[in-house]
Amino acid sequence: MSERLDVRKTYKLLINGAFPRSESGRSYEVTSFAGEFLANVAQGSRKDLRDAVVAARAAQAKWWGATAYNRGQVVYRLAEMAESRRDELAEHVELCEGVKTREAQAIVSRSIDRIVWYAGWTDKIAQVFGGSNPVAGPFFNFSVPVPSGVVAVIADQDSSLQGFVDTVLAPICVGNTVVAIPSERRPTPAVLLGEMTATSDFPGGVLNIVTGLSDELAPTLAAHEDVDGIDLGGLTPATASELAAVASGSIKRVLRDRPDPAASLRRLRAFVETSTVWHTIGQ
Amino acid sequence: MTERKLANSQLGSLEYDPAPESAAVARLAPSYGLFIDGAFTDPSAHVQFASINPANEETVATVAQASAADVDRAVASARRAYESVWSKTTGAERAKYLFRIARIIQERARELAVVETLDNGKPIRESRDVDIPLAAAHFFYYAGWADKLDHAGFGASPRSLGVAGQIIPWNFPLLMAAWKLAPALAAGNTCVLKPAETTSLSALILAEILQQAELPDGVVNIVTGDGSTGAALVEHPDVDKIAFTGSTEVGRLIQRSVGSSAKHLTLELGGKGANIVFDDAPIDEMIEGVIDGIFFNQGHVCCAGSRLLVQETVADEVLRRLVRRVEQLRVGDPMDKNTDVGAINSAAQLARIEELSAYGEREGATRYTSSCVLPEKGYWFAPTIFADVAQSHRIARDEIFGPVLSVLTFRTPDEAVAKANNTNYGLACGVWSEKGSRALWVAQRLRAGVIWANTYNRFDPTSPFGGMRESGFGREGGRHGLEAYLDV
Numbered sequence: 112m113s114e115r116l117d118v119r120k121t122y123k124l125l126i127n128g129a130f131p132r133s134e135s136g137r138s139y140e141v142t143s144f145a146g147e148f149l150a151n152v153a154q155g156s157r158k159d160l161r162d163a164v165v166a167a168r169a170a171q172a173k174w175w176g177a178t179a180y181n182r183g184q185v186v187y188r189l190a191e192m193a194e195s196r197r198d199e200l201a202e203h204v205e206l207c208e209g210v211k212t213r214e215a216q217a218i219v220s221r222s223i224d225r226i227v228w229y230a231g232w233t234d235k236i237a238q239v240f241g242g243s244n245p246v247a248g249p250f251f252n253f254s255v256p257v258p259s260g261v262v263a264v265i266a267d268q269d270s271s272l273q274g275f276v277d278t279v280l281a282p283i284c285v286g287n288t289v290v291a292i293p294s295e296r297r298p299t300p301a302v303l304l305g306e307m308t309a310t311s312d313f314p315g316g317v318l319n320i321v322t323g324l325s326d327e328l329a330p331t332l333a334a335h336e337d338v339d340g341i342d343l344g345g346l347t348p349a350t351a352s353e354l355a356a357v358a359s360g361s362i363k364r365v366l367r368d369r370p371d372p373a374a375s376l377r378r379l380r381a382f383v384e385t386s387t388v389w390h391t392i393g394q
Numbered sequence: 395m396t397e398r399k400l401a402n403s404q405l406g407s408l409e410y411d412p413a414p415e416s417a418a419v420a421r422l423a424p425s426y427g428l429f430i431d432g433a434f435t436d437p438s439a440h441v442q443f444a445s446i447n448p449a450n451e452e453t454v455a456t457v458a459q460a461s462a463a464d465v466d467r468a469v470a471s472a473r474r475a476y477e478s479v480w481s482k483t484t485g486a487e488r489a490k491y492l493f494r495i496a497r498i499i500q501e502r503a504r505e506l507a508v509v510e511t512l513d514n515g516k517p518i519r520e521s522r523d524v525d526i527p528l529a530a531a532h533f534f535y536y537a538g539w540a541d542k543l544d545h546a547g548f549g550a551s552p553r554s555l556g557v558a559g560q561i562i563p564w565n566f567p568l569l570m571a572a573w574k575l576a577p578a579l580a581a582g583n584t585c586v587l588k589p590a591e592t593t594s595l596s597a598l599i600l601a602e603i604l605q606q607a608e609l610p611d612g613v614v615n616i617v618t619g620d621g622s623t624g625a626a627l628v629e630h631p632d633v634d635k636i637a638f639t640g641s642t643e644v645g646r647l648i649q650r651s652v653g654s655s656a657k658h659l660t661l662e663l664g665g666k667g668a669n670i671v672f673d674d675a676p677i678d679e680m681i682e683g684v685i686d687g688i689f690f691n692q693g694h695v696c697c698a699g700s701r702l703l704v705q706e707t708v709a710d711e712v713l714r715r716l717v718r719r720v721e722q723l724r725v726g727d728p729m730d731k732n733t734d735v736g737a738i739n740s741a742a743q744l745a746r747i748e749e750l751s752a753y754g755e756r757e758g759a760t761r762y763t764s765s766c767v768l769p770e771k772g773y774w775f776a777p778t779i780f781a782d783v784a785q786s787h788r789i790a791r792d793e794i795f796g797p798v799l800s801v802l803t804f805r806t807p808d809e810a811v812a813k814a815n816n817t818n819y820g821l822a823c824g825v826w827s828e829k830g831s832r833a834l835w836v837a838q839r840l841r842a843g844v845i846w847a848n849t850y851n852r853f854d855p856t857s858p859f860g861g862m863r864e865s866g867f868g869r870e871g872g873r874h875g876l877e878a879y880l881d882v
Contacts, residue, residue, distance in 0.1 A: 180534070183538065187534075224486055224490075227486070227489060228486065230538065231537060231539065232542070233538075234535060234856050235538060235539065235542065235856075237856075238856065239545050239547075239873070251834045390830055390834060391830070391834070392831055392835045392838060393831040393832065394807045394831075394835055
């Protein structure tokens, strides 16, 4: 008997809860840090991105309309899924980032703990960022943080998993929906995480992932009229400046920081609006 | 009119089939020890007492009577766990333990609901839909705070207090345990929890859950027993914090006892909640809300809307509707999924409700009691409304803690506020009016820790709960609930 022939995997896009190939029919070759063939990954197109934005827009009202408690449970469920597939994640982090096995496992642990951290934020954002305002008059006045809407994320190019987790979960846990472009050279850990959202009760369209060449894709999102905010942290400072200028066309909220877990709550606040209600008080 | 009467009588003759939940789901052991240092142990004096099902007076299981020596062991265990493990556990790790506990409560929800109803007498519908899901939600919510204390508004790196002694009542046994344990553990304290004498069992199942979650030994200790056990905990010199939920009477004793020491203290005590109904209130929603406000959990609710203040112009109509609605409440077997009102928790509580209700009649109020048939065994009290109640009547002043509503009237918003605040308590109030500005105007003037507008008895882990005046001090729930367990 010969050795069993393994079944190889196609790494596809995630749009509206489904896993299509690129409508363009293209894929590109991803190699490991050591330069060996890793996978043929779908090379998303501008049309794929537009489809993803439509899906994100359609999902946003439902995601924000769910209770904060429910959103927390969904995000926590993602941590549970990631924990049960942690070896697979670690293998890909090791291959993509060229780190030692132990370090790859530590990166996965930190990433999962980070998901748990975000799960706890969903029902605390309003209490930390919102509150009542003592206006000088017979009014009850209070401010609540509300999501910007659809957020585009150009994820970190080096930190294939932990960076991805931070950039997509920060906007998601405050109620936005996301279209993300993972690291161009190291996309597979993000694709795996996307697969896990499909078994974590994430409504379709909350997280959309379009793999491909960032030079080709990022400008489309920066210019897209139906994107409310964009995280350019995964680009070089020069490209980020250029796209920030493009993003001003539709007054997008722009974040350019690289993900840094130590950096307070900047990432959580980046795609949050403040909505203030005045209500009269009187007999 | 004749047709409507006919329809009503036909509806009245329709019977529900019994829909009983199975007691076997509870999987209870015949007896339980004390949960100290991560294991169930025998009490030093080897004394067990029975936990009674108030719906049929049968023993559900026996539980241990903890002596002062047992309390001392529990506090020592909590102190050891605090010094050697829990104070060195990062917020992120504490969070993950609490998430685990929340998840296991969800997984064992049905079992817990049955245990709660067998031990407490509350309808299975309420333990299944309210007590248990909310208990899980509390752990879930505070889990998220454990690694975010820096952002809770108390400055950077707020410190925990140490060992918390927590004494809880019998009306929401598991939920009160969750209200106490979740914020305390999230903030980094270790705990000694004393459940109420008549309702220890769900806390002991929770102890099993803590074992399943592999919470380090001694971080939570559970000592069952009567008032003497609670007193030993309150007086223990190595306890840093006492959190008590129960009667104002006992709260006073605890405050006096703690007053001479450096212990931190929060008290969640009794109430005599006013439910204020204006003439523009949405009547159907209001009737349901008023009924739920007083008959939910047999009225064994510290924030119950036990004083109804109705604007005079609609008082007759409201009273007529309430009396009719009370007749429709299904009183009886708590294990039946269609039951609205279950058993009174204990013979002692039943005696108190009967005594105060007798005062109501003696002092001249008009009594309407449901004509429902009460079971022969167990402790039961038919839902009751008193009309023509004056502010001086005992049933308008004393907390009855039972299914008894006192109805008073008012003419102007100012009078409503004055009457609502005419009490030593200050826990919760309700306001019913379609006019938002008026509801807020009234809310601004009520001396109560929680005010519900056009709803009643809403609870959520994100929302602070607690009293003013003789209803106690300190808040449970929300960001504010962390303060009770932080040295800030």
